[in-house]
Amino acid sequence: MVLDYTDDELAVIRRAIAPPPPRPPEEVIDAMRPAAGQPVPNHMPPFWKLSDLEMPLFLRLSADPVVVALSRYAFFPEVLDRLRAGAEVPTLEFTGRARGMVAILRFADRAIVIKPLQSAREDRIARIAGDLEVGPCQLETLPGYLTEEFVPGVFFTQLTEEQLTDSFLTTVGANLGGMVRRLHQADIYFNDVTFSDHRGRSHLIVDSDGSCRLIDFGISLLLDRHPDYDREEVHNFVRTLPLYRVFRGMAEDQDHVDQFLADYGGKLAAASKSEITSRDLTFAQEGLGMAAKRMGDRIIDPVRDGFVQAYNG
Ligand SMILES: Nc1ncnc2c1ncn2[C@@H]1O[C@H](COP(=O)(O)OP(=O)(O)OP(=O)(O)O)[C@@H](O)[C@H]1O
Ligand SMILES: [Mg+2]
Structure with a gap:
C-alpha cells in the first residue's frame, strides 16, 4: 500500500x-x-x-x-485518501506570495489547492463563501491550512479580445455583483482587489461560459462581531487603505503602529456595517477603471451595468 x-x-x-x-x-x-x-x-x-x-x-x-x-501534501485528507484508493500521484506546483506557499496539486480528474491560512478566521470565511458558490468549494483539510477546489478559468484581466462582447461582459459584471451582494448579506467584507489592481492582478476567475468565482479571502473580514474587531482584523482593514501605506512609510516604531491600529479600531466600531462593506463597491469601481486601461474603455459600461443591477438585486 x-x-x-x-x-x-x-x-x-x-x-x-x-x-x-x-x-x-x-x-x-x-x-x-x-x-x-x-x-x-x-x-x-x-x-x-x-x-x-x-x-x-x-x-x-x-x-x-x-x-x-x-x-x-501527501498527508492531507484529500490527497492521502485518493492515493490510498489508487489514484496516481498528482503533479505539484507552487505559487503565492503574501500567505506563503500555495500548492496546486493536479490529479488526472481534478485539481486542488492547499494553502496556509492568512488570518485567524479565513477558514470560516472561505467555508461560507464556498457554500455560497462565491469562493472555491472548501474540502476537508488539516489545521492551519485551507484545502479547496482549483477554480478553472482565467483572471478577469486575462480575458481575450474575442471574449469581450457586451453580453459576456454584462454577464461577468452581473456575476460579480451578485457574488458581492451575497457576501455582504452573509456579513463578509471581501476587502481586496476584485477586477484588477494597477498591475493587472485580479481575484476574479472567469470561466469560458462567463461563470465566476472570487479567490483569496486572506484579508476579508467577517462582520458578525461588529463593533468588536481584534488587532489582526483592524490591520487587515487598514492595509488596503492608500493612507496606511503612506503611514507605514512614516511610522516611527511599533508603538506608533499599534496606536494607529487602536485608533482605527475605534473608527471601525463607529462605522456601520454597510459603510464598511461599501468599500468593496469602491474597489470594484476603481478596479474596473484599472482593468479598462489594459482592456479598453468600452468594457466599463456593460460590466458596470451588469454589476449594479445584480448588486442591487
Ligand atoms: N482555488 C484556486 N483556484 C485556482 N487558482 C488558485 C486558487 N487559489 C489560489 N490560486 C492561484 O494561486 C495564486 C495565489 O493564491 P492566493 O492569492 O490565495 O495567495 P497569495 O499569497 O495571496 O498570493 P498573491 O500574493 O499572488 O495573491 C492566485 O493568484 C491564483 O493564481
Ligand atoms: Mg492573493
Missing part, C-alpha cells in the same frame, strides 16, 4: 505538519543533510519536528517515494 503508516503514525505526522511549523533551527537543518555540506532534501523540512523524538518515522518518511514527490 502507498503511504503505509498506522493511524497513530499518521496522527503524529499530521501534528508535526499542521499548523505549519516555524522554520527549523539551524542545527536541525544541519542534521537533515545526508552528509556534511550536502543540501537538505526539499521534501523534509516540513517534517522537522519529528527529527527529535520520532527519528525512525522521520527516516521512513525521508525515503518514501510519495513523500519525496509530495512532501507534507
Whole structure:
C-alpha cells in the first residue's frame, strides 16, 4: 500500500505538519543533510519536528517515494485518501506570495489547492463563501491550512479580445455583483482587489461560459462581531487603505503602529456595517477603471451595468 503508516503514525505526522511549523533551527537543518555540506532534501523540512523524538518515522518518511514527490501534501485528507484508493500521484506546483506557499496539486480528474491560512478566521470565511458558490468549494483539510477546489478559468484581466462582447461582459459584471451582494448579506467584507489592481492582478476567475468565482479571502473580514474587531482584523482593514501605506512609510516604531491600529479600531466600531462593506463597491469601481486601461474603455459600461443591477438585486 502507498503511504503505509498506522493511524497513530499518521496522527503524529499530521501534528508535526499542521499548523505549519516555524522554520527549523539551524542545527536541525544541519542534521537533515545526508552528509556534511550536502543540501537538505526539499521534501523534509516540513517534517522537522519529528527529527527529535520520532527519528525512525522521520527516516521512513525521508525515503518514501510519495513523500519525496509530495512532501507534507501527501498527508492531507484529500490527497492521502485518493492515493490510498489508487489514484496516481498528482503533479505539484507552487505559487503565492503574501500567505506563503500555495500548492496546486493536479490529479488526472481534478485539481486542488492547499494553502496556509492568512488570518485567524479565513477558514470560516472561505467555508461560507464556498457554500455560497462565491469562493472555491472548501474540502476537508488539516489545521492551519485551507484545502479547496482549483477554480478553472482565467483572471478577469486575462480575458481575450474575442471574449469581450457586451453580453459576456454584462454577464461577468452581473456575476460579480451578485457574488458581492451575497457576501455582504452573509456579513463578509471581501476587502481586496476584485477586477484588477494597477498591475493587472485580479481575484476574479472567469470561466469560458462567463461563470465566476472570487479567490483569496486572506484579508476579508467577517462582520458578525461588529463593533468588536481584534488587532489582526483592524490591520487587515487598514492595509488596503492608500493612507496606511503612506503611514507605514512614516511610522516611527511599533508603538506608533499599534496606536494607529487602536485608533482605527475605534473608527471601525463607529462605522456601520454597510459603510464598511461599501468599500468593496469602491474597489470594484476603481478596479474596473484599472482593468479598462489594459482592456479598453468600452468594457466599463456593460460590466458596470451588469454589476449594479445584480448588486442591487
Ligand atoms: N482555488 C484556486 N483556484 C485556482 N487558482 C488558485 C486558487 N487559489 C489560489 N490560486 C492561484 O494561486 C495564486 C495565489 O493564491 P492566493 O492569492 O490565495 O495567495 P497569495 O499569497 O495571496 O498570493 P498573491 O500574493 O499572488 O495573491 C492566485 O493568484 C491564483 O493564481
Ligand atoms: Mg492573493
